[in-house]
Amino acid sequence: VCGTDTLGVGINVPIRTVLFSGLTKYDGRRQRQLQVREFAQIAGRAGRAGYDTVGHVVVLAPEHDIENAKAIAKAGDDPKKLRKVQRKKAPEGHVSWNEAVFDKLVNGTPEPLVPRMQVTHAMVLDVAQRPGDAIAALDRLIEESVVRPEDVERLQTRVRDIVEALVAGGVVERLDPPDAEGRTLVLTIDLQRDFALNQPLSPFAIATLELLDVESPEYHLDVVSVVEATLEDPRPIISAQVFRARGEAVAQMKADGIEYDERMELLDEVEHPKPLRDLLEAAYETYTQGHPWVRDHELRPKSVVREMAERAMTFSELVSDYGLARSEGMVLRYLSDAYKALERTVPASARTEELTDLTAWLGELVRQTDSSLLDEWEKLVNPADPASLDRAQAVADGEETIRPVTTNERAFRVLVRNAMFRRVELAALGRWDALGEMDGEDGWDAEAWREAMAAYREEYDHLGTGPSARGPAFIDLQVQGRTWHVRQTFEDPEGHRDWGISATVDLDASDAAGEAVLTVTSVGPA
Known part of the structure; x- marks a missing residue:
């Protein structure tokens, strides 16, 4: 039996053996050594109660210790050779472990459990x-x-x-x-039946929603930014955003002729995207004057769900774009928390059609990636709902539980709109290879996209990708049984609205794939 332990540091190999690949873990903030209690909890899986009387626990030494041991063994008993052995050190910043750490974990007394009751x-x-x-x-x-x-x-x-x-x-x-x-x-x-405040800063978020302009075309995205500011930071994504932002800043500063030392100083000021930062921080200062205890909780403006919505990204595209393959679980957990906060924290009076669509899309994105994150939660939220009970029971029984992606038509419509607009964004950026990867099998390879958009550029010098270009006025969707026809109109600078992308949507194929499956039929004037 093989698999990753829940703490993310051990893997189970034949039944009575637990193999530790390391004695450290990432606790959400930093890499640290395991505690005695954590080690005992994982090691205790070496054997099954009532079946086994003996279990084995094996811990791999750090790579640099293994290399040193090999070098020492090769030197043998020759004192001169032993003195010449160049012992490797742990990589800089690496939290290491050794035999003394192992002995402490094996023979140490588990740390006492400290009550951590919180009133929320x-x-x-x-x-x-x-x-x-x-x-x-x-x-x-x-x-x-x-x-x-x-x-x-x-x-x-x-x-x-x-x-x-x-x-x-x-x-x-x-x-x-x-x-x-x-x-x-x-x-x-005026609160919906399943209203809940799931984060310490949720009351602040509700108060801040009143400051937003509901008539703004970006209102639904601004609501997302307010909610995201109350959530814990998904550090792998934030780090990737900062890395990208600094790379772009360095390139621009080099182009501007800024010297190296000054560039390094300026880089310290580069941060990840923080939409509505000024508004949120001003609102936070005002709110804490009447609620001083709120200062115990840090405001964290960020753009993860918002960026996905603005760029019409899928989960796999987000992971690929930022190189988050090793952190997929943490990313998905964050998206799940964001969905739950949007679903149950935002009052009905603050909801718009666009926000409801976005929330439905996010929930379906999480469900199609890992339905267990929502099924058990929905069972708790709606204990009398037979559908949620059936899905949660299926999860417990280990059965396949992902429902067809087209079941939630509202969410699926958003998936289709996002898939179409994603092509608009890539076309505006001239990313023909990416478009070719998406549509090459349907005859729209990179060169076909390049030629089609070259014809567009002969007529117009700009392709809009802003909030209005993503709006309902630029998308037409015709439902015909299990095949939908969709037309994404381009926002051209002259306002002619004659160019666009036409495609068909295969609902059966979409259910099988767990995402909107489109076939582009034309790119050009209607």
């Missing part, structure tokens, strides 16, 4: 919906939980801070006197 906005909302005094109920929950005495007062104060924030944000109202069921708090009536 979602917890307060859940209790507020039950009969009785919500604050008193939470106080009892804290007192009866396994927490240290010094934490009781801190957590109970946290409850009151959250209640004040929810009241100030208009999310809940106080009842004085209590209602017939003893409730002292009640949710405001």
